[in-house]
Amino acid sequence: MRILMIAQSPIAGDSRILREATALAAAGHTLHVIGRDVPEAWLADQQSEVGPGITVESVSRSSGLRSGNGGLTVGHGHSGPKVLIQRFGRWLLLPEHRNRTEKQWRLAAAPRVAAAGPVDVVHAHDFNTLELAAEYAEKWSAKLVYDSHELWFDRALPGRPTPLWRARGRRYEVSLASKARVVLTVSDGIAARLRSRGLADVRVVRNTFPRADDVPPAPERPEGLLYAGRVGAGRDLPTVVAAARQLAPFRTVLMGSVDPNYRLDLGPVETVAERSIDEVDDTLRSYGISLVTLTNTCENHRLALPNKLFHAVRAGVPVVAADLPELRAVVTQYKLGTLYEPGNPQSLTTAVRTLIDNYTTYTDGVRSAATELNWEHDATTLVAAYSEL
Numbered sequence: 001m002r003i004l005m006i007a008q009s010p011i012a013g014d015s016r017i018l019r020e021a022t023a024l025a026a027a028g029h030t031l032h033v034i035g036r037d038v039p040e041a042w043l044a045d046q047q048s049e050v051g052p053g054i055t056v057e058s059v060s061r062s063s064g065l066r067s068g069n070g071g072l073t074v075g076h077g078h079s080g081p082k083v084l085i086q087r088f089g090r091w092l093l094l095p096e097h098r099n100r101t102e103k104q105w106r107l108a109a110a111p112r113v114a115a116a117g118p119v120d121v122v123h124a125h126d127f128n129t130l131e132l133a134a135e136y137a138e139k140w141s142a143k144l145v146y147d148s149h150e151l152w153f154d155r156a157l158p159g160r161p162t163p164l165w166r167a168r169g170r171r172y173e174v175s176l177a178s179k180a181r182v183v184l185t186v187s188d189g190i191a192a193r194l195r196s197r198g199l200a201d202v203r204v205v206r207n208t209f210p211r212a213d214d215v216p217p218a219p220e221r222p223e224g225l226l227y228a229g230r231v232g233a234g235r236d237l238p239t240v241v242a243a244a245r246q247l248a249p250f251r252t253v254l255m256g257s258v259d260p261n262y263r264l265d266l267g268p269v270e271t272v273a274e275r276s277i278d279e280v281d282d283t284l285r286s287y288g289i290s291l292v293t294l295t296n297t298c299e300n301h302r303l304a305l306p307n308k309l310f311h312a313v314r315a316g317v318p319v320v321a322a323d324l325p326e327l328r329a330v331v332t333q334y335k336l337g338t339l340y341e342p343g344n345p346q347s348l349t350t351a352v353r354t355l356i357d358n359y360t361t362y363t364d365g366v367r368s369a370a371t372e373l374n375w376e377h378d379a380t381t382l383v384a385a386y387s388e389l
Contacts, residue, residue: 001121001386003122005021031053034113059108098157143389145180145183147185184204187303215367218317234301243346246349252270290320293321294306294322318359320355335364
């Protein structure tokens, strides 16, 4: 079949979209992917990045209210009446700006979508592409697939509270997603929630990684903690910093891209340069423990299974993870590591020390889990769903 995927993400850094496209191409489908702000160098060499049967194009999106000098700082930053007024204005306007920016991207992408069709299947990645995807699926009498990477209207978002927007959004999401032949999502918890809202055929394709060809033996003891992922709000990183002070001289390290305008006093926490997905394996192994942290501030976090959990499994490294329902279920079932209470530095410190004291038990659990928690296993669900279409 001819498949059009639409995503408001840069694609080059979205491992889920790339894995899904590659799996479907290997099953004999042809795909065109429209994404956001894909780097020119990556587009120029996309065949080496995504392989045959897949093409990618990019539509830019305004950076809007974001500043261009985001990064980590030591200290509390600037203060004063002017800064406080600016922050209040940003807090007040950010939800409206976010919705407008996403709508502008859809308007800019619409001619590209029209030119890419007609196709057999339109695959919408996340809610912010679903309206556009549903419109063209109907025009072309194509099948619609909705891929919900998150519980969209239950995320922790910066800016003022928007309860009415969330309530209306949940209803609109269901009205659009009910047109889809199949709905995909990333965890059993999110799948159950979407079914409870009226979506019948919801299937779980987790954000797992392909099995590693050769995982070296684990060391007897870990050298440190590594957080490998996005550095920004909602990741419970202030708790990580506070725990690092108690754990020192045991090393705590951050590696990842920094959200614009995010500020954090790092204290004793080290940083290392961001690396490619494949290079992260060796980095995780060099420290020995992977941090899978989230705040307990929204339903989306409570039902999430972050990529970094499965990346640790691929690398053969146990985790210290936030004690949230979906993470707890998987971590305890497969004995992947220990859990801590989000926002509680002492709990995180205790979880790290418990893992160190029982390190062999958890490395054994991770290696056993790798036989099931891998992309080869999850890709079968995706390919089977498409074969039914």
